[in-house]
Amino acid sequence: MTKQHENHRDMNFSHTVLKQSGGSTLLGYIGIDTIIEQMRKKTMKTGFDFNIMVVGPSGLGKSTLVNTLFKSQVSRKSAGWSRDEKIPKTVEIKSVSHVIEEGGVKMKLTVVDTPGFGDQINNDNCWEPISKYINEQFEKFLKEEVNITRKKRIPDTRVHCCLYFIPPTGHSLRQLDVEFMKRLSHSVNIIPVIAKSDTMTVEERQEFKQRVRKELEMNGIEFYPQKEFDDDIEDKSDNDKIREMMPFAVVGSDKEYQVNGKRVLGRKTAWGIIEVENPNHCEFAQLRDFLIRSHLQDLKEVTHNIHYETYRAKRLNDNGGLHPITSNDTQESNL
């Protein structure tokens, strides 16, 4: 009883609450939960960055899909570059940034395009420029982090998510697909998607997805959400459901048509209108919900806590450190 009185008195000085076995019992409302609200307000004010990379041979609808995902003209195509430009001889990295706002939340979205990937006759090592770019972003962040006078908020250009576009051949993955994903699944979160899936019927789509999943497993390719990073049982069961559905078979469109009295995004053909957001037609809605509405933050966290840390550890081990850092620093945990 006395203990409790003491605590009660000390509460104004925000001492830690004494924990009794079985969890804490509070005799009143402290207001710790308001911290969530405070964090939310802060994030809304500062906004956040999200960097998404799209990879795949030309013509698979990458730019259209990104525009459809974020319901705005955010891709390279819309930044004024002409659609009919020639295929570059080597893979180029072109990034475009836009600030989009929704519900008071500002997001600086950067779309990194990789024109020329997989388009040549000889595509040996066409993944190298991409790998180099990803590592360069990690390096930039690392340099900022180990600086003596650090910026309050380090600009984050690291690639949080890489959408890899698989051509809808209906057979299986191509050699190029396997090579790329094998090499890059350890430095970036890869989300494979089946592009232009309106070329397959529902059965063909299911068969293709099964074959692709099997091949990914056989080759040891861990796409996002990776099984090893599931935090708890709840996460695991949610992610399992998602992993069963991947790779998502998507269709993108920036044109609207009238269907059943509603205006929907779709593609109009002689035999019907393909509605992009209709789950019976394609899996665009599932991809969008997964990518943006539920796992956006997780993508950033995995990039920061896992991929970036792997890079950092490797760098520090290789060079014996960038500059004199005490052993304490290398071991401190990062958020």
Next chain:
Amino acid sequence: MDAIMLQEKLVERLLCPRVRTARQKEKQYVGFATLPNQVHRKSVKKGFDFTLMVAGESGMGKSTLVNSLFLTDLYKDRKLLNAEERINQTVEIIKHTVDIEEKGVKLKLTIVDTPGFGDAVNNNECWKPITDYIDQQFEQYFRDESGLNRKNIQDNRVHCCLYFIPPFGHGLRPVDVEFMKALHEKVNIIPLIAKADCLTPNEIKKLKDRIREEIEKFGIKVYQFPECDSDEDEEFKQLDKELKECTPFAVIGSNTVVEARGQRVRGRLYPWGIVEVENQSHCDFVKLRNMLIRSHMHDLKDVTCDVHYENYRAQCIQEMTSKLAQDNRMESPIPILPLSTPDADTEKLIKMKDEELKRMQEMLNKMQQQMHDKDQ
């Protein structure tokens, strides 16, 4: 008119009318108008053959289209390879032969498939096995033709190559251009836009225009439809014009039969509608089939024989004669030695020696002439 003819005429007039008219008819009607029928009967008995090659990356719907065109199931027990199994695969050439009979006419159809084309990471020269195959068929025919027993020559020359362009790109890719350029002087190339059901009508039109532009830009000689004869009727000419403006054909194939508008048709069932393969407003499959089978099959064979094969033959003969000429030259000054094709230096030397010989010969002639004059 001389006397004999006059007499003949009198005899005719005096003979009974029935015989007279028959005789007259006989005189006017020779009977070679039945020649086409005779040819027709003979060829029906002999049967036709046609060799069609399909080329393009895996998953473009080549096998499905072939099955749809010829209403067969040539690829019933095909096993699809996964990415790992395909790593060390080079481009193969696989032939399927099927005998089709329709209304008493027999067709021996050979489909030459090219699995592995364009599937690797490094596709440099992936068309080489294909050009080699075509050349081999020409060589074999050339040998047979120059041989002694020509009664039963087997014609395995490739009459037509359907090249499948993916609908996903913005036009021709580097591999498409290189392939067509390597083959356009050896075989009739018909480019097709594969899996066209993933494109809207506008997109198809844009893609076709783009491809036609690029074909002209790169100087690719695809198969040209022959011009209509001027005496064909207007409807035929109109159809012909439409056909030419429609290339490259945007095709869809299907192995399944679906129910559409109360009929059972070959098609693909999507959640948003049914694509009918034989519906002209859905794709150009019917145009391709009509062109390939119903109107231009014979022309394709003719162009192969008259143009591509003749080019090959002329080239071959030229090479052979130039080799022979070199061998002949070597015989006079030096004893016969088995020689490989001489390199540039020896060629120069040979030329020099040749000219020396010529000069010496001329001098000799002059001297002889002088002596002859002197004698006279």
